[in-house]
Amino acid sequence: MTSAAQDDDYWRAPGADKRQVKELRAALEQRARSGQPMTGFQLKGAGLAGIDLVNHGSHHGFILREADLYRADLQNAHLFALDLRGSSLMKADLRHANLHCADLRDCNLLGIRLDGARLDNVIWDRQLLQERKGRELYHRGNVAAALELFQEAEETYRNLRLHLERAGLFEQAGMFFHREMVVRRLQMPRYSWQRLLSWLVDLFSGYGEKPLNVVLFSLGLIGLCGLLYFLVGVNQGDHRLGLDLDQGLLDNLGDLLDCLYFSVVTFTTLGYGDISPHGLARPLAAFEAFVGSFTMALFVVVFVKKMTR
Incomplete structure (x- = not known):
C-alpha cells in the first residue's frame, strides 16, 4: 500500500x-x-x-x-x-x-x-464557480444550461450563508446573501418587472447588505436636484436664486450653494421655509421629498440590520 x-x-x-x-x-x-x-x-x-x-x-x-x-x-x-x-x-x-x-x-x-x-x-471566491460558468453560458446564448448553474449557485450560496451565520461570521454571511439574491435575479425573465425591481434594490442597498450604497444614492440625488433647482430657479423671499448669465461667477456660485442647501432641506423634509420652489421646481421638490423620506427609512433599516448582527 x-x-x-x-x-x-x-x-x-x-x-x-x-x-x-x-x-x-x-x-x-x-x-x-x-x-x-x-x-x-x-x-x-x-x-x-x-x-x-x-x-x-x-x-x-x-x-x-x-x-x-x-x-x-x-x-x-x-x-x-x-x-x-x-x-x-x-x-x-x-x-x-x-x-x-x-x-x-x-x-x-x-x-x-x-x-x-x-x-x-x-x-472564498466572491463569485462561486457555478455563477461564473453560468454567466459565460448565458452570454453565449445557452440559457437553459446557465439557469441550471444559477440554481446550483443559489443553493450553494444559501448553504454557505447559513453555516457562516451559525459560526458567527456575519460579514462573510452577508456577502453570500448578496450573491444568493443576485443569482436569484439572474433566473428571472430578462425583461421582467421583477428583475428590474430586484436590480434596483441591489443598486440602492445591495439587498440590505450595503448601507454605503444608500448614502451614495442620497448624496447623488441631493446634488442632482440642487443642480436642477439652480437651472429652473427657486425663490428666497422676493429674490430669485438660480442661474443668471448677467451676474458674475461668484454670485452664481453662491446661488448654486443656496440651491444645494434647499435640496438638503427638501430631501430631509425639514422644510424651513426660507427658500420656496415655484414653477417647475415644485414637482421636483415634491419628488425629492418623497424619495428622501423613503431613502432615509431604508438607510435606518439597512444600518440597523448590519449593526445588530
Whole structure:
C-alpha cells in the first residue's frame, strides 16, 4: 500500500477505488509531508476522517489543488491553510473540520456539509464557480444550461450563508446573501418587472447588505436636484436664486450653494421655509421629498440590520 500510495499514477487514477483502502489517511499524510506535489488527486468517496494535513511549523499550508473529493469523509479533519483551489468538494463531509485559513477558491462546494466546521479566515471566491460558468453560458446564448448553474449557485450560496451565520461570521454571511439574491435575479425573465425591481434594490442597498450604497444614492440625488433647482430657479423671499448669465461667477456660485442647501432641506423634509420652489421646481421638490423620506427609512433599516448582527 505504501509504495502504491506514493505513486502519482495511483493518486491520479480516476478509476482507482479508494473508499475502502486501509491506511489511506496515513498514506496521504505521508505524501503531504514528503513535499511532493499533490495536484489532481482522485479521492472520490475516500475515508479521510480526522486526517492531519497541517503544514506544522510553516505559515503556508500544503497544496492539494484540483482534487476530486466528491463525497469524501473529512469529518474532524485538520486542514489549516490547506490550498484546495480548483478541487471538487461536492457533497463532501467536512463536519467539525478545521478549515481556518484554507483556500477554497474555484472549488465546487455544492452540497458541502460544514456543520460545526471552523471557517475563520477561509479564502472564498466572491463569485462561486457555478455563477461564473453560468454567466459565460448565458452570454453565449445557452440559457437553459446557465439557469441550471444559477440554481446550483443559489443553493450553494444559501448553504454557505447559513453555516457562516451559525459560526458567527456575519460579514462573510452577508456577502453570500448578496450573491444568493443576485443569482436569484439572474433566473428571472430578462425583461421582467421583477428583475428590474430586484436590480434596483441591489443598486440602492445591495439587498440590505450595503448601507454605503444608500448614502451614495442620497448624496447623488441631493446634488442632482440642487443642480436642477439652480437651472429652473427657486425663490428666497422676493429674490430669485438660480442661474443668471448677467451676474458674475461668484454670485452664481453662491446661488448654486443656496440651491444645494434647499435640496438638503427638501430631501430631509425639514422644510424651513426660507427658500420656496415655484414653477417647475415644485414637482421636483415634491419628488425629492418623497424619495428622501423613503431613502432615509431604508438607510435606518439597512444600518440597523448590519449593526445588530
